[in-house]
Amino acid sequence: MDIPLDIWLRGENDATTAVISPVRSEPRAWTESDVAAVLVGMLRALERAKFKDDGEARPISLRGFSWIVNPFESGGVVIALELSLGAVVAGPFDIAESELSGLIERAMAADRVTYPVSQSVH
Numbered sequence: 001m002d003i004p005l006d007i008w009l010r011g012e013n014d015a016t017t018a019v020i021s022p023v024r025s026e027p028r029a030w031t032e033s034d035v036a037a038v039l040v041g042m043l044r045a046l047e048r049a050k051f052k053d054d055g056e057a058r059p060i061s062l063r064g065f066s067w068i069v070n071p072f073e074s075g076g077v078v079i080a081l082e083l084s085l086g087a088v089v090a091g092p093f094d095i096a097e098s099e100l101s102g103l104i105e106r107a108m109a110a111d112r113v114t115y116p117v118s119q120s121v122h
Contacts, residue, residue: 001026005042007049009086018045020090027095035100036062036107038090042081046088062111069101079104 005018020041023034030038040060047058065083072078076092077100093100 003038003041003090005045006089007046007086008088009046009050010084012086016049018049020045027093027100030095030100030103032103032107032110035103036111038079039067039081039104039107042079042088042090043083046081046083046086050085062108067104069097069104071097 001021001023003020003022005020006015007018008015020038022037022041023030025034039062043060043065065081067079067081069077069079072092074092076094077097078089078091078093079100080087080089
């Protein structure tokens, strides 16, 4: 599934766009693993926009950023992530706001168990 992104880097006036394809299933069928893959894809896209490299070898942990699921003006919801580096918004997705928020909370909680703080890289 292609997921459109809008990326804003702190200190720059213009946004850029990108597309990621980290999952095959539609949002209503997503699992916590699918949501984690979407979040990692969003974070990598933001990193690529800033540093102009692929960064695929660097580990990513699901902490150290703010997130929100918001309704989109023409329907569905978007995921917005904000970091000191900038912000990235993905979507819209055809899934209930509360369902997607719950999936993100569980995916992030599972990541904390998988990657102890002493081993995480932000």
